[in-house]
Amino acid sequence: MKALLRLGSNRIIRGILLVLAAWYGLHFAVDSNIVPSPHNTLVALFKLVNSGLLLHMLYSLYRITAAVSIAILAGVPLGLWTGLSKRADSILSPVIYILYPVPKAAMLPVLMLLLGLGDLSKIMLIITIIVFQILIAVRDGVREIPGDLRMSVKSLGLSRGQTYIHLVLPAILPKLISALRTCVGISFSILFFAENFATSYGIGYFIMNSWTMVNYTDMFAGITALSLMGIVLFLLIDKAEHKLCPWVFLNESKQVTGY
Amino acid sequence: MIDIEGLYFNYDNEAVLKGLDLHIDARSTCAIIGPSGCGKTTLLYCLAGLLKPSGGRVLINGEEVKGIRRKTGVILQTNGLLPWKRAWGNTALGMKARGCDKAEIQKRVSDALKELDMLSHKDKFPAQLSGGQRQRVAIARTLVTEPDLLLLDEATAALDAITKEHLQNLLLRIYYQYPITMVLVTHNIEEAVFLGQSIVIMGEGRIRHRIENPCFGDKDIRSKPEFYSICAEVRKRLAEGGVL
Numbered sequence: 001m002k003a004l005l006r007l008g009s010n011r012i013i014r015g016i017l018l019v020l021a022a023w024y025g026l027h028f029a030v031d032s033n034i035v036p037s038p039h040n041t042l043v044a045l046f047k048l049v050n051s052g053l054l055l056h057m058l059y060s061l062y063r064i065t066a067a068v069s070i071a072i073l074a075g076v077p078l079g080l081w082t083g084l085s086k087r088a089d090s091i092l093s094p095v096i097y098i099l100y101p102v103p104k105a106a107m108l109p110v111l112m113l114l115l116g117l118g119d120l121s122k123i124m125l126i127i128t129i130i131v132f133q134i135l136i137a138v139r140d141g142v143r144e145i146p147g148d149l150r151m152s153v154k155s156l157g158l159s160r161g162q163t164y165i166h167l168v169l170p171a172i173l174p175k176l177i178s179a180l181r182t183c184v185g186i187s188f189s190i191l192f193f194a195e196n197f198a199t200s201y202g203i204g205y206f207i208m209n210s211w212t213m214v215n216y217t218d219m220f221a222g223i224t225a226l227s228l229m230g231i232v233l234f235l236l237i238d239k240a241e242h243k244l245c246p247w248v249f250l251n252e253s254k255q256v257t258g259y
Numbered sequence: 260m261i262d263i264e265g266l267y268f269n270y271d272n273e274a275v276l277k278g279l280d281l282h283i284d285a286r287s288t289c290a291i292i293g294p295s296g297c298g299k300t301t302l303l304y305c306l307a308g309l310l311k312p313s314g315g316r317v318l319i320n321g322e323e324v325k326g327i328r329r330k331t332g333v334i335l336q337t338n339g340l341l342p343w344k345r346a347w348g349n350t351a352l353g354m355k356a357r358g359c360d361k362a363e364i365q366k367r368v369s370d371a372l373k374e375l376d377m378l379s380h381k382d383k384f385p386a387q388l389s390g391g392q393r394q395r396v397a398i399a400r401t402l403v404t405e406p407d408l409l410l411l412d413e414a415t416a417a418l419d420a421i422t423k424e425h426l427q428n429l430l431l432r433i434y435y436q437y438p439i440t441m442v443l444v445t446h447n448i449e450e451a452v453f454l455g456q457s458i459v460i461m462g463e464g465r466i467r468h469r470i471e472n473p474c475f476g477d478k479d480i481r482s483k484p485e486f487y488s489i490c491a492e493v494r495k496r497l498a499e500g501g502v503l
Contacts, residue, residue: 149341151304151333152333155327155331157329158352162356166341166355170341245343247342250386250387
């Protein structure tokens with residue numbers, strides 16, 4: 001009983017239980033094979049994992065990881081440059097504001113024509129969307145560094161490189177991780193769309209293929225697999241945040257008072 | 260020895276310092292007092308090399324200040340501690356910037372934190388320390404760099420009355436213990452009288468008055484009538500300068 005209570009107090013488990021309850025509710029309310037029951041879906045999921053679904057998941061994971069990594073590699077330096085240099089800001093910010101709201105999903109056909117039908121066009125589509133999130137988060141993170149911290153570091157005689165290591169990078173890290181969370185969510189949405197074109201691997205392809213085959217249980221198994229991938233990635237980001245930014249989780253109300 | 264000669268500083272074409280002259284002896288303390296906006300923090304930043312004067316010059320031991328000086332330590336009102344570094348990491352930062360070796364950093368940081376009674380808090384982040392403790396870490400961070408000039412910008416302003424007095428006593432002890440010149444900016448008359456061998460009254464970017472403090476160095480001075488008579492004189496001078 002104690003173990004069950006402990007399990008119930010875990011917020012991830014609690015979330016899963018709530019989703020399952022809502023799913024069961026919908027299943028009984030619709031009363032059609034369009035919404036299969038969670039238990040039938042989970043059984044199908046376990047069977048499918050051993051017969052190809054894992055490969056679809058790995059393909060999707062590869063595309064997301066590649067896109068997010070490249071977006072970080074491009075977005076962080078550009079964000080730092082825009083945040084630290086007024087000249088760079090005056091050049092880049094107007095470009096960002098023009099390109100950011102453009103519906104990049106509509107560019108997939110163009111990207112496919114330019115970069116081919118393979119993974120590159122799909123990865124590039126995700127990058128074109130999430131790189132702005134990262135760039136803006138880093139730029140704002142740099143701008144929000146308090147003036148007294150800048151002065152303090154300057155007075156200690158830190159070099160330019162040391163200022164990046166000890167001041168700028170730690171200051172932007174919480175914002176970058178927060179942006180990363182948003183980027184992963186967006187990446188999944190856009191990947192689902194991109195994997196419906198010119199590929200036969202990927203979780204998006206698997207879901208839509210199951211739908212066209214009128215196999216709703218497999219379709220839901222694919223959606224569940226997609227959710228599980230999302231949960232794992234979010235947990236990894238949470239873990240990284242706790243490890244890399246421990247000061248963010250300090251409870252200010254527990255501060256020591258007095259001399 | 261500090262010599263400030265005809266110092267001007269403009270912020271967006273508005274003159275903050277207007278031809279300021281000041282001499283401060285080596286191994287002495289000088290408290291600069293004045294109302295908000297009179298230019299005292301700007302003066303301190305020019306002394307620290309953090310701001311470049313629009314005119315005039317600052318000489319420390321005969322050498323013109325043209326940037327950050329390695330032997331100058333600065334303590335800000337907001338302590339300037341990096342929130343992501345523990346007390347130890349914050350204290351060691353200045354030494355790392357100077358390329359000191361690991362063993363030397365280990366020894367000096369440990370000694371400074373012990374001296375300021377902060378060694379048991381070395382693994383805490385600034386958010387886990389009280390205001391007074393944060394300022395002590397900021398002092399330790401400056402002391403490990405072995406400065407000959409210590410600049411304090413309203414270092415006790417954000418603290419409660421008791422903590423403020425503890426910190427003022429600590430600063431006096433540090434002054435006697437280390438071979439330093441101390442220049443502090445404050446808007447607190449009692450603090451200026453307790454810590455200033457010379458008390459310089461500023462108003463509108465200029466030095467209005469200078470009072471030599473005969474009571475300086477007596478840590479029990481706060482309970483003596485002389486203390487209040489000097490406080491009264493400072494208050495009177497501030498009023499004469501039209502700044503009160």
